[in-house]
Amino acid sequence: MMFSHDRIEESKRAMRRKLASLPVGDKLRMLDMMRERAVTLRDAKKTGGRAPVGGRANGVETPR
Amino acid sequence: MAIRDVISLINQMQRDQVVETYAIGGAVGATFYLEPLATLDVDIFVTMRPEPGRLILNPRPMLDYLTSRGFAMEGEYLIVGGWPVQFLPPTGPLVDEALEQAVVMDVDGEPARVFSAEHLAAICLETGRAKDMARLLQFIESGSLVTDLFDEIIDRHGLRLAWMRFKNRFLEGPP
Numbered sequence: 001m002m003f004s005h006d007r008i009e010e011s012k013r014a015m016r017r018k019l020a021s022l023p024v025g026d027k028l029r030m031l032d033m034m035r036e037r038a039v040t041l042r043d044a045k046k047t048g049g050r051a052p053v054g055g056r057a058n059g060v061e062t063p064r
Numbered sequence: 065m066a067i068r069d070v071i072s073l074i075n076q077m078q079r080d081q082v083v084e085t086y087a088i089g090g091a092v093g094a095t096f097y098l099e100p101l102a103t104l105d106v107d108i109f110v111t112m113r114p115e116p117g118r119l120i121l122n123p124r125p126m127l128d129y130l131t132s133r134g135f136a137m138e139g140e141y142l143i144v145g146g147w148p149v150q151f152l153p154p155t156g157p158l159v160d161e162a163l164e165q166a167v168v169m170d171v172d173g174e175p176a177r178v179f180s181a182e183h184l185a186a187i188c189l190e191t192g193r194a195k196d197m198a199r200l201l202q203f204i205e206s207g208s209l210v211t212d213l214f215d216e217i218i219d220r221h222g223l224r225l226a227w228m229r230f231k232n233r234f235l236e237g238p239p
Contacts, residue, residue: 028171030100035104035147
């Protein structure tokens with residue numbers, strides 16, 4: 001297996017172009033998921049890797 | 065957690081005349097043009113109508129509107145659909161212009177006012193933090209900027225020197 005820096009760079013650029021060309025709604029849903037994951041990781045860090053009681057414990061509540 | 069909920073809310077606030085106009089900026093705004101950019105909050109720039117007889121804008125009516133509908137504040141942030149949202153006043157002539165010339169995009173049937181790509185890029189240049197420089201590079205590499213428009217904006221707002229420095233450092237550096 002050969003590693004080519006140029007090919008790796010080009011494939012990354014192609015991936016970014018592909019993601020950028022997605023419909024805006026899809027991209028915003030990806031942001032939703034990315035944030036959810038970041039919050040989960042942050043909470044897990046706080047609880048020493050244990051899942052927070054009651055699922056999410058990020059102090060964020062959705063208004064009724 | 066859904067940014068679309070944030071967009072629905074701000075549209076409702078505009079219909080209810082709580083804000084005069086708005087535009088999404090920051091990483092969420094940039095995501096309309098680029099690949100999704102990880103962020104933990106949503107920046108929404110707003111203008112409000114001044115109350116009769118007052119020159120200074122008062123954010124109180126907006127906060128009352130939101131809290132009376134059950135939205136929680138956490139420091140400077142309003143929590144909507146799980147997202148911390150920061151409402152920001154225009155910070156200068158460039159953001160004033162960006163708000164005025166914001167474009168409307170469709171998000172699954174919901175209209176969203178967003179800064180133009182050229183204004184977002186110019187704001188990155190003006191703000192000048194490391195993450196802004198990285199985002200400006202993304203705009204350039206993605207080819208999403210209309211060069212003439214971007215040039216006009218940076219000239220109008222005295223950013224030509226900053227642009228030359230940026231180009232020298234990141235685009236035309238030594239091989």
